[in-house]
Amino acid sequence: MNNTKRAIELYKAVSAEKKEGPIMPSDKTNPGKAARLMLLLEPDQAAGVLEQLKPEEAEELTRQIANIRRVEAVDARVLLDEFSEYIGEIKARRVNGGVEAARDILSRAFSEEKAEQILNKAVPETRPQPFAFLNDLTSHQLISLMRDEPPDTIALVMAYVTPFLSSRLLKSLPPRERTKVILRMGHTGKILREDVISTEDSLKNKLRITGVDDSEAIDGKAVLADILRCMDPDEEQHLLSELEKADSSLAEQIKMQLYTMELVIEMRDRDLQTLLHNFADRDIAILLKGQPDTVKNKLLGSLSDRRRTLVEDEYELLGAVLKKDAETMVNLFLTKLREGEEEGTFIVFPDKYLS
CATH class of the missing domain: 1.10.220.30 (Flagellar motor switch protein FliG, alpha-alpha superhelical domain)
Incomplete structure (x- = not known):
């Protein structure tokens, strides 16, 4: 049996369960668990499942995936053990959910237009974020794109792209420039709409990708703490040490937002x-x-x-x-x-x- 058929059987098995909590109005299905399991599959396998669902089922599964922040490794292990007969060997790992994860699976299952239609219907409040197109890049591509950009621009971009991409970008910078970016991020508050538009337009011109022009309030310290959590402990400690030399007060505030x-x-x-x-x-x-x-x-x-x-x-x-x-x-x-x-x-x- 091929992987897609196994994944479809898995979805049906989970959907047939009684739900564990107030996840959705119906008491016959469990899309919350199904969504977490879909995130643990390869994106193409999850897409194969979506292709076979009724429209309302696809929308509900999309909504659940978009609402899940992440699946932790310990819970992934429990889920995979429970349904091992359907999916074979899959590594238990921490995976991120969210709107972008849902969009990625949808785009593999349907045309770009239909994928956006399903996503917008499933999550009406969804709207593109500034620099969202950069999350489609690999870390290497993002590093190449930002190589000649000033620290202010790098700090602004890091506030919007995923913590994983931000951590790789930050690690790639020379020590002096990296410290400047950290300081800029730590002191980031509200960003003027015009600044976001100007910076985004500049990067869109490089990549010829459409973006959005909304301004956002940024908690730079919280974003930086989230980025540091994605980095290796030694790298995190090294960056905090650099920051402490440049701004001990800011370094202390960042530490307070990490593990407490x-x-x-x-x-x-x-x-x-x-x-x-x-x-x-x-x-x-x-x-x-x-x-x-x-x-x-x-x-x-x-x-x-x-x-x-x-x-x-x-x-x-x-x-x-x-x-x-x-x-x-x-x-x-x-x-x-x-x-x-x-x-x-x-x-x-x-x-x-x-x-």
């Missing part, structure tokens, strides 16, 4: 149990010092009753601790947190559609 203790609030209890397994009771008690109640309650709530009692006893016995001791434990915890997320051991940034 507040991330544990959205984590699953079983993932926290895995993370805390190698921490001694006393270490956990030190970790709790100075944390807000929401974080304390989440960490304690993930522990077994017996261990929670032991940690609470340690917490009381410790009394006040040195700030540097608490910070050392927090740094160790966040390091393990990041390592586990990158390895797919557990989820740190859960998608709202994951069950």
